[in-house]
Structures are given as C-alpha cells and as structure tokens.
Amino acid sequence: xxxxxxxxxxxxxxxxxxxxxxxxxxxxxxxxxxxxxxxxxxxxxxxxxxxxxxxxxxxxxxxxxxxxxxxxxxxxxxxxxxxxxxxxxxxxxxxxxxxxxxxxxxxxxxxxxxxxxxxxxxxxxxxxxxxxxxxxxxxxxxxxx
Numbered sequence: 001x002x003x004x005x006x007x008x009x010x011x012x013x014x015x016x017x018x019x020x021x022x023x024x025x026x027x028x029x030x031x032x033x034x035x036x037x038x039x040x041x042x043x044x045x046x047x048x049x050x051x052x053x054x055x056x057x058x059x060x061x062x063x064x065x066x067x068x069x070x071x072x073x074x075x076x077x078x079x080x081x082x083x084x085x086x087x088x089x090x091x092x093x094x095x096x097x098x099x100x101x102x103x104x105x106x107x108x109x110x111x112x113x114x115x116x117x118x119x120x121x122x123x124x125x126x127x128x129x130x131x132x133x134x135x136x137x138x139x140x141x142x143x144x145x
Contacts, residue, residue, distance in 0.1 A: 016118035068112040
C-alpha cells in the first residue's frame with residue numbers, strides 16, 4: 001500500500017497545488033496570461049482509453065474520488081471493528097496497533113479529501129480566471145474603439 005500512496009501523493013497533489021498557486025499569484029498581465037494558457041492546455045489535454053476520449057482533469061478527479069471513497073470505507077470499517085472489539089482484553093501492543101491503523105486510515109482520508117478539494121478548486125479558479133481574461137480583453141477592445 002505504501003507505493004500506491006506514494007504514487008497518489010506525488011501525482012495528484014502537486015499539480016493542482018502548483019497551478020492554483022500560479023493562477024492566484026499576482027503578476028504582470030503577460031505572466032498571468034501565460035499561466036492561464038498553460039493551465040488551460042493542461043486541463044484540456046485529452047486522454048484516450050480504447051475508443052473513448054476524455055479530459056485529463058476528469059481522469060484525475062475520478063482517481064481521487066475513488067481513493068476518497070475507498071478511504072471512507074476503510075475508516076468506517078475500522079470504526080466498526082473498534083466498536084466490536086473489547087479494548088480491555090487487548091495488550092498494550094495490540095491496542096497500539098489498532099490505534100495506528102485507525103490513525104493511518106484517518107490521515108489517508110484527510111489527504112484524499114484535500115486532493116479532491118484541490119482538483120475542484122483548480123477547475124473553478126481556472127474557469128473564473130478564463131472568464132476574467134475574456135472580460136478584460138472585451139473591455140480593452142471596447143476602449144480601443
């Protein structure tokens with residue numbers, strides 16, 4: 001499971017965090033325009049799987065959603081196991097093992113929720129920045145008349 005989480009962390013988290021930072025970072029007009037263009041090209045990249053084709057952002061959102069639902073199921077399962085098990089009959093080592101498993105599941109749940117929120121925020125902020133850019137261009141064109 002460690003390699004899977006490593007892949008998840010190093011592929012699904014840095015991209016939206018970096019792009020959100022760049023989209024919201026104040027800068028010159030040409031810098032913002034370049035960042036917006038590169039973000040739009042990344043977000044609109046199409047992936048083909050068999051005969052179907054979909055945007056890369058949807059693939060990431062799907063993967064992150066599946067991981068989030070899996071983490072939710074794991075947390076609920078471990079909570080039910082805790083309710084069934086009698087902690088007074090456990091040795092300190094067994095109790096520590098149960099708590100470590102629950103802590104790891106909770107941590108993974110929060111990480112997957114964070115990744116899901118970051119992808120959603122990236123999609124919304126990119127859409128808002130694109131709309132703002134179009135409005136600024138229309139305003140420039142109107143002033144030039």
